Amino acid sequence: MNFVSHGLSLSYEEHGPVDAIPVLLIHGFPFSRQMWQPQVKVLAGQYRTITFDNRGHGQSEVGDGQYPFEWYVDDVIALLDHLKLQTTVVCGLSMGGYVALRALERFPERFIAAILCDTRSEADTNEAKIKRAAAVGTIKEKGVAVFAEAFLQSAFAPSSFQKNSNSIEFIRQIINANTPLGISGTLLSMAGRTDTTESLNRLHLPVLIMVGDKDTITPPSAAQALRGRIPGARLEIIPEAGHLSNLENTRDFNHHLLAFLSTLSA
Ligand code: MLT
Numbered sequence: 001m002n003f004v005s006h007g008l009s010l011s012y013e014e015h016g017p018v019d020a021i022p023v024l025l026i027h028g029f030p031f032s033r034q035m036w037q038p039q040v041k042v043l044a045g046q047y048r049t050i051t052f053d054n055r056g057h058g059q060s061e062v063g064d065g066q067y068p069f070e071w072y073v074d075d076v077i078a079l080l081d082h083l084k085l086q087t088t089v090v091c092g093l094s095m096g097g098y099v100a101l102r103a104l105e106r107f108p109e110r111f112i113a114a115i116l117c118d119t120r121s122e123a124d125t126n127e128a129k130i131k132r133a134a135a136v137g138t139i140k141e142k143g144v145a146v147f148a149e150a151f152l153q154s155a156f157a158p159s160s161f162q163k164n165s166n167s168i169e170f171i172r173q174i175i176n177a178n179t180p181l182g183i184s185g186t187l188l189s190m191a192g193r194t195d196t197t198e199s200l201n202r203l204h205l206p207v208l209i210m211v212g213d214k215d216t217i218t219p220p221s222a223a224q225a226l227r228g229r230i231p232g233a234r235l236e237i238i239p240e241a242g243h244l245s246n247l248e249n250t251r252d253f254n255h256h257l258l259a260f261l262s263t264l265s266a
Contacts, residue, residue, distance in 0.1 A: 005078035006071050011059035012052035012079060015044035021112075021265060022048040022088040026076065026096030028118070028244075029190065030151075030183045031174050032058025035093070038250045042258060046265075050088070052079055054095075056182030058174075065185030069193040072099045077107055089264065091115035091257070093246060094218060095186070101196040104203055113206040113264050115257065118215050118243050120222035121229070123195035132191045136184045144183060148175040157214035157242035167247040200229035207233040208260040212241030212248060234260070 002009045013033065023043055025036045033051035043049040053060035055067055055075060076099060080088060090111050092100035097119025104111055124132065139147045152175075156168055175183075207230050211223035220237055227235040236256040241248035 003079055003082040005055070005075040008055050008061040008063045010052060010055060010061070010075055010079070012050060013040075014083075015040055015049045016047050018048055020046060020048045021261070022050060022083075022085055023261065024050045024052075024076070024079070024088045024090050026090065026092035026099050027051070027054060027057070028092075028094035028096050029054075029186050030057060030178050031171065032177070034058065034174055035171065035244070035247065039091075039246055039254060039257065042254050043261075047089075047261065050079070050083065054099075054186070056185050057178055062179050062182040062185075065181040067185050067189040069098075069102070069189045072189070073103045073106060076100075076103050077110065080110060086110070087112045089113045089115070089261065091117065092119065093117040094119050094243065095190060097218075098190065098193055098196075101200075102194065104205075105196050105199040108203070108205075111205060113208075113260075114203070115208045115210070115260065116223075116226060117210045117253075118212060118218045118223075118245055119226075120218045121195065121197040121200055121226060122222070123193055124191050129191045132187045135187050139180045139184050139187075144178065144180055145176055147183070148172055151175065154216060155243040157212060157240065157248055159214075159240055160242060160244075160248045163240075164248055167244065171244060171247070197225075197229065200226065201231060203230050203233075206260070206264065208256065209233055209235045210238055210245055210253060210256060211235075212238050212243060212245035214241060215243045215245065217243045 238245040
């Protein structure tokens with residue numbers, strides 16, 4: 001199914017009972033909504049589970065590759081409006097968390113709880129911006145597959161290369177299915193995002209933070225900083241997981257996800 005936001009047709013899916021608590025899952029970069037498969041499986045029995053492809057990713061349109069970061073937030077609100085949902089639980093991983101945090105800052109009234117996975121509130125440092133510029137160069141000169149291999153090395157915990165090669169192959173295919181324009185456009189968009197740290201102490205909703213203990217992209221220290229600033233937030237460190245904690249240790253990730261959500265329905 002599709003909805004339109006800022007001129008692009010964006011693709012989404014819904015599973016589960018329509019009258020249940022809605023849970024909207026926002027994927028990370030440069031993936032697609034497919035990355036949430038192991039969560040959709042366990043959520044759909046009890047929750048109205050909504051996944052979508054961020055602009056420039058998956059089955060959503062790529063357009064001209066110019067994506068102001070604010071538009072990713074506008075896309076979330078456009079989807080809620082399209083579904084006639086006044087409020088939802090939001091769950092975002094990494095870039096999905098950047099989008100969720102900015103959406104919480106701009107539209108706090110649209111969210112009843114938040115799950116922030118392998119993410120941070122700080123904007124890019126100068127060093128991070130320079131790395132994004134280099135990544136755009138790699139994609140243009142060498143292609144997405146070369147970029148993808150380097151990304152996989154930094155995203156997954158070393159142990160996942162032995163124990164969880166299926167998840168690595170799954171993510172490799174997802175990345176390689178995206179276009180150079182969509183990936184480069186999103187890199188530049190993330191480099192231009194705002195810092196949401198200052199608004200964290202104004203979040204007054206239940207928040208669960210999760211992070212892989214071996215995440216080097218958005219490390220546990222970033223998650224601890226979030227927990228320190230968000231009133232009442234709960235932090236779970238997922239063992240034996242890197243940046244893709246939902247795939248690298250699905251059992252623990254899903255356990256904490258479901259336990260947190262059950263406190264909302266109680
Ligand atoms: C992601 O997984 O969304 C990205 O690694 C985030 C980033 O590059 O900052």
